[in-house]
Amino acid sequence: MDNQFLSQKQxxxxxxxxxxxxxxKDVSEIKK
Structure with a gap:
């Protein structure tokens, strides 16, 4: 999935x- 094609709402x-x-704890890893 490419973030460029996602709106802010999405x-x-x-x-x-x-x-x-x-x-x-896993979310903190994903956010990096």
Whole structure:
């Protein structure tokens, strides 16, 4: 997935989805 093709709204939705899917410690790794 290329972030260039995602709108800011989609990025926020993706972050929310990711937060729900992974433990906080893993999310911190993803955000890097």
């Amino acid at each position: 990025l926020r939705q993706l972050k929310s989805y990711t937060l729900n899917m992974f433990p906080v």
